[in-house]
Amino acid sequence: xxxxxxxxxxxxxxxxxxxxxxxxxxxxxxxxxxxxxxxxxxxxxxxxxxxxxxxxxxxxxxxxxxxxxxxxxxxxxxxxxxxxxxxxxxxxxxxxxxxxxxxxxxxxxxxxxxxxxxxxxxxxxxxxxxxxxxxxxxxxxxxxxxxxxxxxxxxxxxxxxxxxxxxxxxxxxxxxxxxxxxxxxxxxxxxxxxxxxxxxxxxxxxxxxxxxxxxxxxxxxxxxxxxxxxxxxxxxxxxxxxxxxxxxxxxxxxxxxxxxxxxxxxxxxxxxxxxxxxxxxxxxxxxxxxxxxxxxxxxxxxxxxxxxxxxxxxxxxxxxxxxxxxxxxxxxxxxxxxxxxxxxxxxxxxxxxxxxxxxxxxxxxxxxxxxxxxxxxxxxxxxxxxxxxxxxxxxxxxxxxxxxxxxxxxxxxxxxxxxxxxxxxxxxxxxxxxxxxxxxxxxxxxxxxxxxxxxxxxxxxxxxxxxxxxxxxxxxxxxxxxxxx
Amino acid sequence: xxxxxxxxxxxxxxxxxxxxxxxxxxxxxxxxxxxxxxxxxxxxxxxxxxxxxxxxxxxxxxxxxxxxxxxxxxxxxxxxxxxxxxxxxxxxxxxxxxxxxxxxxxxxxxxxxxxxxxxxxxxxxxxxxxxxxxxxxxxxxxxxxxxxxxxxxxxxxxxxxxxxxxxxxxxxxxxxxxxxxxxxxxxxxxxxxxxxxxxxxxxxxxxxxxxxxxxxxxxxxxxxxxxxxxxxxxxxxxxxxxxxxxxxxxxxxxxxxxxxxxxxxxxxxxxxxxxxxxxxxxxxxxxxxxxxxxxxxxxxxxxxxxxxxxxxxxxxxxxxxxxxxxxxxxxxxxxxxxxxxxxxxxxxxxxxxxxxxxxxxxxxxxxxxxxxxxxxxxxxxxxxxxxxxxxxxxxxxxxxxxxxxxxxxxxxxxxxxxxxxxxxxxxxxxxxxxxxxxxxxxxxxxxxxxxxxxxxxxxxxxxxxxxxxxxxxxxxxxxxxxxxx
Numbered sequence: 008x009x010x011x012x013x014x015x016x017x018x019x020x021x022x023x024x025x026x027x028x029x030x031x032x033x034x035x036x037x038x039x040x041x042x043x044x045x046x047x048x049x050x051x052x053x054x055x056x057x058x059x060x061x062x063x064x065x066x067x068x069x070x071x072x073x074x075x076x077x078x079x080x081x082x083x084x085x086x087x088x089x090x091x092x093x094x095x096x097x098x099x100x101x102x103x104x105x106x107x108x109x110x111x112x113x114x115x116x117x118x119x120x121x122x123x124x125x126x127x128x129x130x131x132x133x134x135x136x137x138x139x140x141x142x143x144x145x146x147x148x149x150x151x152x153x154x155x156x157x158x159x160x161x162x163x164x165x166x167x168x169x170x171x172x173x174x175x176x177x178x179x180x181x182x183x184x185x186x187x188x189x190x191x192x193x194x195x196x197x198x199x200x201x202x203x204x205x206x207x208x209x210x211x212x213x214x215x216x217x218x219x220x221x222x223x224x225x226x227x228x229x230x231x232x233x234x235x236x237x238x239x240x241x242x243x244x245x246x247x248x249x250x251x252x253x254x255x256x257x258x259x260x261x262x263x264x265x266x267x268x269x270x271x272x273x274x275x276x277x278x279x280x281x282x283x284x285x286x287x288x289x290x291x292x293x294x295x296x297x298x299x300x301x302x303x304x305x306x307x308x309x310x311x312x313x314x315x316x317x318x319x320x321x322x323x324x325x326x327x328x329x330x331x332x333x334x335x336x337x338x339x340x341x342x343x344x345x346x347x348x349x350x351x352x353x354x355x356x357x358x359x360x361x362x363x364x365x366x367x368x369x370x371x372x373x374x375x376x377x378x379x380x381x382x383x384x385x386x387x388x389x390x391x392x393x394x395x396x397x398x399x400x401x402x403x404x405x406x407x408x409x410x411x412x413x414x415x416x417x418x419x420x421x422x423x424x425x426x427x428x429x430x431x432x433x434x435x436x437x438x439x440x441x442x443x444x445x446x447x448x449x450x451x452x453x454x455x456x457x458x459x460x461x462x463x464x465x466x467x468x469x470x471x472x473x474x475x476x477x478x479x480x481x482x483x484x485x486x487x488x489x490x491x492x
Numbered sequence: 493x494x495x496x497x498x499x500x501x502x503x504x505x506x507x508x509x510x511x512x513x514x515x516x517x518x519x520x521x522x523x524x525x526x527x528x529x530x531x532x533x534x535x536x537x538x539x540x541x542x543x544x545x546x547x548x549x550x551x552x553x554x555x556x557x558x559x560x561x562x563x564x565x566x567x568x569x570x571x572x573x574x575x576x577x578x579x580x581x582x583x584x585x586x587x588x589x590x591x592x593x594x595x596x597x598x599x600x601x602x603x604x605x606x607x608x609x610x611x612x613x614x615x616x617x618x619x620x621x622x623x624x625x626x627x628x629x630x631x632x633x634x635x636x637x638x639x640x641x642x643x644x645x646x647x648x649x650x651x652x653x654x655x656x657x658x659x660x661x662x663x664x665x666x667x668x669x670x671x672x673x674x675x676x677x678x679x680x681x682x683x684x685x686x687x688x689x690x691x692x693x694x695x696x697x698x699x700x701x702x703x704x705x706x707x708x709x710x711x712x713x714x715x716x717x718x719x720x721x722x723x724x725x726x727x728x729x730x731x732x733x734x735x736x737x738x739x740x741x742x743x744x745x746x747x748x749x750x751x752x753x754x755x756x757x758x759x760x761x762x763x764x765x766x767x768x769x770x771x772x773x774x775x776x777x778x779x780x781x782x783x784x785x786x787x788x789x790x791x792x793x794x795x796x797x798x799x800x801x802x803x804x805x806x807x808x809x810x811x812x813x814x815x816x817x818x819x820x821x822x823x824x825x826x827x828x829x830x831x832x833x834x835x836x837x838x839x840x841x842x843x844x845x846x847x848x849x850x851x852x853x854x855x856x857x858x859x860x861x862x863x864x865x866x867x868x869x870x871x872x873x874x875x876x877x878x879x880x881x882x883x884x885x886x887x888x889x890x891x892x893x894x895x896x897x898x899x900x901x902x903x904x905x906x907x908x909x910x911x912x913x914x915x916x917x918x919x920x921x922x923x924x925x926x927x928x929x930x931x932x933x934x935x936x937x938x939x940x941x942x943x944x945x946x947x948x949x950x951x952x953x954x955x956x957x958x959x960x961x962x963x964x965x966x967x968x969x970x971x972x973x974x975x976x977x
Contacts, residue, residue, distance in 0.1 A: 014546040016588035016832040019573055022540040024586055027600075030536035046887045048865035048894030048912070051515035055507040055619045056541065056575075056605060057563070061499040078542070078573075080565040083609075088504055088563075090541075101509055103501035110911035112898050115512075120541060124568075134540045145898040149876065153897060288876035289884075347501040380533035391634065391773035399774075402531045409533030412638060413597050413630040426595035427533070 021127030022134055031377055032365055033136065037118050039164045040138050040359055044116040047157055049140045052115040054097040056122075060087035063096040064346065065306070078122050078133075090122040094139040095307070095340065095356065102143050102354075103347035112144040118361075132362070141356025143344070148278055151311045151339055152285025154357045155295050158315045158335045161359050165368065171319040172334075175251070175298035178279050178311050181262055182302065184272015185247050189240045198306060199234035204248055205304040208332050212245065219244055251298035255283050258297040278310050303338055311355070312338035317367050334367065335359040379427035380407040381485055384420045384434050393440070397433055397481055404482045406489065424450060431488045433481065445481050448473045449488045506612030507619055516862055517850055518621065522603050524649045525623050525844055529601040532642055534625045537600040539582040541607075545572035548581040549831065550791070563607050563618075575607040579624040580792070580825065580841065587628050587839075588832035597629040603846075617847070626841025628829070633763055636796045636824055637770025639842045640780050643800045643820045646844050650853065656804035657819075660736070660783035663764050663796050666747050667787065669757015670732050674725045683791060684719035689733055690789040693817050697730065704729055736783035740768050743782040763795050788823055796840070797823035802852050819852065820844040864912035865892040866970055869905045869919050878925065882918055882966055889967045891974065909935060916973045918966065930966050933958045934973045 018024070025033065041051075060079050079089040091097050094117045102113060118138045127133055140157065142150045155174045162172050179201065186197050203218035210218070217223040219241040222233035236244065247265055252258050259279055266272025279297060286295055295313075303312040314336035337357030344352035383398045385391060394410045401408035411420045417434075424432045434446040449472040476484045503509070510518065526536070545564050564574040576582050579602045587598060603623045612618055625642065627635045640659045647657050664686065671682055688703035695703070702708040704726040707718035721729065732750060737743050744764055751757025764782060771780055788797040799821035822842030829837035868883045870876060879895045886893035896905045902919075909917045919931040934957040961969045 013832060013834070014544070014549070016547065016585050017544070018540065018585075019542060019544060019567055019571075022542055024540070025538035027535040027537065030538050033538075034536070045865075046892050047883075048867070048892055050512040050864070050912075051519070052512065053510035053515050053518075055503065055509070057504060057507055057607070057619065059499070059502070059504060062501060064499070078565060080563060082504055086504075100501050100503075110908050111904075112908070114894070122542070134542065142897065147897045147899075149895075150897045153895075285876070289880045290877070347498060349498070379535070380530075382533070391770070392775070395774045398532075407531050407533060409599070410634075410638075412627065412632045412635045414632075419596075423595050423597075427535075 019133075021125070021132055023132060028377065029365065032368070033361060036165055036361055036365055036368075037136075037138060040161045040361070041116060041118060043157070043161050043164050044140045047140075047153070047160075049114045049116040052098070052101065052117050053119065054091070054094070054101055054117065056090055056120070057088050058091055058097055058100060060089040062100045062347075063089055063091060064343075076124050078124050092123050093121050093305070094119065094137050094358065095141065095305075095343065098139075098141055098143070098356075099340075099343040099354070100347065102352065103344050106144075106344075106348075106352070109144075112142045112150070114140070114142050116140040130363075130366075135363075136361045138359040138361050139356060140358075141354060143354040143356075144352060145355075146341070146353035148281035148311070149285040149288070150355045151278075151313075152282045152289065152291070154337050154355055155282070155286065155313050156289050156291045158313070158337065158357045158359065159291070159294055161335065162315060162364070165364065167317065167319075167368075169292060169294040171317060172294060172315055173318050174295040174313055174315045174335075175301045176279070176282060176295060176311065176313040177297065177299050177301040178275040178282075179302060179308060180271050180275030180278065180310050181266055181299065182244075182247065182275075184266035184269035184275055185243060186240075187269050187271060188267055189243045191234075191236060191240055196234055196236075200236065200244060201302045202304055203234055204244070204300065204302045207248065207300055215248075216241060216245060248300040251296065251300060253293055253296060255286070255295075255297050258299075259283060262297075262299065275310065282311060303336060305338075307340040307343045308338040309341045310339045312336075313357070332363070333360070334364045377428075378430040378489070379424075380409050380429060381431045381433065381489075382420065382424040382427065382429045383408060383410045384417060384424075384432060385411050386415055386417055386420075386434075386436050387440075388415065390435070390440065393435065397435070397445070400482050401485060404486065406482070406485060431485050433485070435478075439475070439478075443478050444475050445478050446473055446475050447481070447484045447488060449491070451488075451491075504618075506610070506617055508617060513862065514850065517853070518846060521650055521846055521850055521853075522621075522623060525646045525846070526601060526603060528642070528646050528649050529625045532625075532638070532645075534599045534601040537583070537586065537602050538604065539576070539579070539586055539602065541575055541605070542573050543576055543582055543585060545574040547585045547832075548574055548576060549828075561609050563609050577608050578606050578790070579604065579622050579843065580626065580790075580828070583624075583626055583628070583841075584825075584828040584839070585832065587837065588829050591629075591829075591833075591837070594629075597627045597635070599625070599627050601625040615848075615851075620848075621846045623844040623846050624841055626839060628839040628841075629837060630840075631826070631838035633766035633796070634770040634773070635840045636763075636798075637767045637774065637776070639822050639840055640767070640798050641771065641774050641776045643798070643822065643842045643844065644776070644779055646820065647800060647849075650849065652802065652804075652853075654777060654779040656802060657779060657800055658803050659780040659798055659800045659820075660786045661764070661767060661780060661796065661798040662782065662784050662786040663760040663767075664787060664793060665756050665760030665763065665795050666751055666784065667729075667732065667760075669751040669754035669760055670728060671725075672754050672756060673752060674728045676719075676721060676725055681719060685721070685729060686787045687789055688719055689729070689785065689787045692733065692785055700733075701726060701730060733785040736781065736785060738778055738781060740771070740780070740782050743784075744768060747782070747784065760795065767796060788821060790823075792825040792828045793823040794826040795824045797821075798842070800844075817848070818845070819849045862913075863915040863974070864909075865894045865914060866916045866918065866974075867905065867909040867912065867914045868893060868895045869902060869909075869917060870896050871900055871902055871905075871919075871921050872925075873900070875920070875925065878920065882920070882930070885967050886970060889971065891967070891970060916970050918970070924960070924963075928963050929960050930963050931958055931960050932966070932969045932973060934976070936973075936976075 077089045077092050079087050082088050120134050121137050122134050159174050203215050207215050218233050219236045220233050224230045250261050263276050314333045339355040341353045383394050385394045398408040398410050429450055432448040562574045562577050564572050567573050605619050606622050607619050644659050688700050692700050703718045704721045705718050709715045735746050748761050786799055799818045824840040826838045868879050870879045883893040883895050914935055917933040
């Protein structure tokens with residue numbers, strides 16, 4: 008093959024490979040989070056990755072991204088398809104399609120990758136895993152309270168204490184009321200304000216303030232136009248955004264004053280009051296707070312919105328404090344199914360961002376090391392039957408094991424076991440077979456020396472971490488080594 | 493919203509939603525299959541769904557499909573991206589990119605959806621889940637033998653007995669040798685022959701025979717051009733394809749005769765002989781057979797290929813015998829990494845088609861019913877704290893439970909529990925709270941009557957399946973009901 012005809016072995020920007028340790032940690036986290044969802048009565052659903060673009064709708068916050076932030080392509084009949092950008096829009100399509108056959112409310116969870124055609128950057132990926140639960144068909148605000156509590160429970164099952172996270176709750180209707188009182192009544196203008204506030208985490212007060220007014224040029228030179236608010240209007244919004252506090256009842260009272268008699272605003276206050284009652288009924292403590300600065304960027308939320316943040320500081324590889332921002336979020340979207348059927352179908356749900364959570368847990372050092380398989384070395388091609396029998400016995404005892412199936416070079420076999428983080432290696436050659444024994448090498452004890460070994464005789468001198476035992480004691484001996492490592 | 497502006501709630505052809513029972517069965521199957529892979533020393537890897545098209549290469553058997561059978565789209569910099577069509581091509585890219593940091597051999601497994609832009613049809617989906625394991629970096633044919641055995645083990649862990657499946661093994665070099673002896677030496681012509689043979693299952697002998705010669709028009713009128721073999725050449729191929737049998741050594745001897753002294757053919761015989769030795773060393777019985785009719789459509793296989801089929805007949809919904817065809821497959825692909833780096837990296841692996849397997853298992857009636865959550869009915873809004881406490885106690889005892897969070901109508905709450913297949917419902921109103929009791933309704937016993945109940949008093953008359961117990965006995969009583977259902 009000509010040199011220049013060779014494809015490059017690389018991934019497009021924004022995509023990553025997840026290797027063994029991270030893949031195991033992710034699978035374990037998904038297991039406990041979905042178990043929590045199931046314990047609360049949610050059942051699994053798996054929609055496909057590809058949908059019709061018009062069925063997904065345009066709800067992403069990144070209006071400035073190409074193709075409205077989705078990966079789209081044309082089907083054979085020239086209709087637009089797209090990779091899902093979240094798990095909520097496909098749920099809306101599913102419910103609209105099958106509602107008459109579903110229990111009401113319909114409570115489902117779904118775990119899977121979603122794709123966003125965003126500008127890739129540090130910590131911003133174009134494929135990431137979401138872990139969602141939703142209750143469709145109930146307008147009862149107790150559902151929203153349950154969703155906030157459940158996001159917290161999910162974090163707790165992952166080992167995060169209630170003192171280490173906060174679920175911040177707001178109601179867009181409250182902001183809408185505040186805006187209406189200031190003369191900002193157009194839905195599009197209100198949405199621009201929402202999106203500006205949603206960037207508080209990333210841009211800080213000054214950045215948001217700029218986006219509420221004229222607009223803002225970022226460091227790369229890209230310009231984002233603003234919501235066009237006057238200075239007075241922007242002042243009101245910034246004051247509102249800062250009205251949060253640790254006591255739910257106190258914040259409610261403060262917001263009550265701010266919305267005055269605006270009708271939409273009052274409905275927002277009623278909703279937050281109902282959520283407060285629901286949280287109290289579930290005995291949810293101060294880890295769920297009301298925070299007017301929370302708006303969520305997605306266009307489909309209609310009232311209550313919430314997000315979970317880790318409040319305990321973690322340190323990155325260089326020992327600097329790291330902000331993880333939002334690790335879970337959700338809200339109520341009462342119109343998302345209406346757009347298909349015309350029928351009102353109230354809905355509310357939450358989503359855990361597994362990958363961001365795992366990054367946080369990794370910094371806390373919570374992920375345990377998982378040992379590799381026991382390696383049965385194969386030095387004698389005529390003894391493969393015996394080697395396979397050893398591996399099979401180990402597996403039957405619940406111990407992962409493999410016969411080395413590369414070359415016959417023992418040094419390479421030992422290096423392999425080392426790189427696999429194998430806890431033990433089994434060695435049997437002519438002498439052992441003649442004596443009816445096997446050698447079991449404890450790699451946790453002997454790793455350092457194993458790296459230097461150059462032939463089998465030197466190996467044998469390396470006694471402390473190595474035992475010769477009767478063949479019949481193989482499994483028991485390996486189990487002992489594993490228990491000790 | 494205007495009526496005609498509404499999107500349709502439907503999926504593109506070839507895509508399906510997987511609902512609760514099937515999603516649970518799939519997750520359970522993936523759990524046991526991947527546990528088998530791990531027990532054999534394979535570690536997890538998760539590559540993203542999207543890759544550069546040129547990195548994936550063009551290896552699909554469906555040359556007649558649009559876009560060579562893949563879902564492709566252009567990146568922002570105008571390079572072609574594509575959804576992976578299998579898990580092997582991304583593995584090749586990964587290994588080419590990271591080889592110096594990987595153990596050798598590198599043994600990984602991966603589970604995930606793959607996408608093929610094929611003509612959708614009954615049982616042919618455009619997204620389906622594969623469950624792969626591969627050993628990269630070893631030319632040892634014992635790896636191929638292990639792969640065949642492991643595919644069998646994976647089926648067995650899913651409850652399929654060795655007598656109910658067959659792993660059929662062949663070596664493309666043997667066919668290549670036979671073809672060369674008949675004067676068919678061009679690689680492209682040989683590939684056309686491979687692809688014709690690969691359709692034996694679907695098209696039968698006559699269809700394959702037509703594709704070996706001039707070509708074939710299918711029922712829909714589409715024409716597939718043939719490999720252009722003469723009648724004599726096609727005769728040899730058809731004879732070869734039929735040379736399989738139950739005894740590995742016997743088939744080997746027959747193939748040995750057929751290839752004569754063709755060099756490539758002889759290498760094929762040597763490879764099959766080594767695989768036979770490997771299988772014998774692992775004590776693999778007659779469930780792994782040599783079958784010259786197996787070629788596999790993917791272009792990247794270089795020698796040994798194998799596929800697992802279910803031999804026990806299953807019946808479809810209408811009681812007709814159903815053929816499931818291939819439920820797992822694999823082979824050796826020694827050149828797939830070479831195309832990136834120029835270095836020879838031998839590799840071999842297998843893939844279990846989880847969805848097809850599950851369809852087969854469903855017909856065997858193997859999937860157990862999973863009960864829904866216990867539903868704590870909520871009739872009194874002032875007692876939400878009590879209802880939530882009941883659900884929390886049940887969950888703490890490992891019982892999935894939810895407080896009904898829709899309307900207050902008891903009939904609707906009961907209908908909901910029924911549709912969720914709830915094993916039990918908890919009822920508490922003013923009387924129960926006054927008496928310090930709760931009612932526990934056994935739905936497995938009372939489902940039929942529950943459907944007819946119209947108000948709460950009638951409910952109470954329905955004693956046999958319903959007990960009133962002290963509040964403190966709630967969890968024990970529900971546990972008893974669950975144990976009995």
